[in-house]
Amino acid sequence: MSVPDEDVTLRGISLIRAFTDGAKSRNVIDDVSIDLHRGQVALLMGPSGSGKSTLLAIMSGLLKPDAGQVMARENGRWLDIWKMSPREREQFRLRNCGFIFQGYNLFPALTARQQLEIILRWGDGVPGKEARKRADEMLGLLGLAGKEHKKPAQLSGGEKQRVAIGRALIKRPRFCFADEPTSALDWSSGQVVIDLLQKASHEYDSTIIVVSHDHRLLEHVDVSYQLEDGRMMENAIPCPTDTWRGHQ
Template sequence: MLLEATGVGRTVELPDGPPLTILSGVDLTVHEGDRLSIVGRSGSGKSTLLNLLGLMDSPTAGELRFLGHDTRALRGSTRDRLRGREIGFVFQQFNLLPGRTALENVQTPLLYSNGREFWRREQIAREILDLVGLGDRLHTRPERLSGGEQQRVAIARALVRRPRLILADEPTGALDLETGGSVMGLIEEVAGQTDAALVTITHDPAIASRSTRHFRLESGRLVPSDAGVGVGGPVGVDVGGVGTDAGVSV
């Protein structure tokens, strides 16, 4: 088993009110090769769940195990190394380094590797850029690339270390329908080559329907869902009026 969440919850303390529970009682298992989608409206806790699954935050209740490790017991440096080695993130916003070429952007995660992977970082980056169809755009900077090409660079960067878990957060939200479908197909293809698990967090039923297991967030709880179900219904946690000073991101 790659990842297992049992009764996971996330509560944050507010400076001028009672604690805010964002997630509660989340149970989820993820095996290698899984294809999962999680749908939820804005404010339902998708970002918070992504942070937990991606080892960027720790639950305040329950247990989250990744590759057999209890994530709450991991030291910060160990958590960072595990995340960098085994988890890849694909976001709606491309977050590419401005002024750096596609090749330089994709090499970035390999700067934190060692041994053969470190010394072969340029060749490895070239190979995955070729895989995503950008072998002829290696030395092009982000501002000279189309939206779809920028997302392909972001995908290559996320997958260059061949992670075992891929977390895609609204990966097609900034793309048109046709390009979005192509990008999802690409993520699925690359994930399939290494039998990586793919968890897609989205509000788009069409994107969600591409997965084989489907969930939705309702009132901070993760429940099974039929493929293609829309995001109507309960909004989930209402965080209206909570300022950024409270440190809340859902």
């Protein structure tokens, strides 16, 4: 089973990132290279402090590595996102990136619909009517039809995470970064969330990277990576559900 190289969309090359604690400096990410593919959900696993979230931050353009490159393919062109200016990187993230975090981070005052609308209106300047239509469509796909007017306090944990997923996917991003998206949920809600991410990666041909320490997710992702002490232990283990859609 192999993945065609032209399907690689995000590539980390020899990444190093050190954190200083007093006089001591420690490599949290230690010479990590990783290839991520379109249409796949990749699971990044490892114990606490292994550097998973740091690697996610580096790959998503939020945290600069001390050494190495992050290359992203956009419209057939490879871009080194850490050679971009901060403004260019912000624009890159606006065009290409969605984020999901463990804590939902939904605006308490806004309805489910507004949480999604705000991304389209503030990010892409989509007119109100169209933003509303697209938000409602996305909420429908996420099984939240009829809950457009609900505010976070009126939604369950699973529903809130689905709204957060909708917010990340509303602009159909090339890359979606999810940090522990299921850890605050019971397993059945967690399953729904990871399956939604699976579906989205296939439908939008997105590259989705999930950071988690929950082994139960292994059965629901396309590929997994194991980090320990900042080093990649096992590289690109295809998972049981892996189908490499269209590339077998």
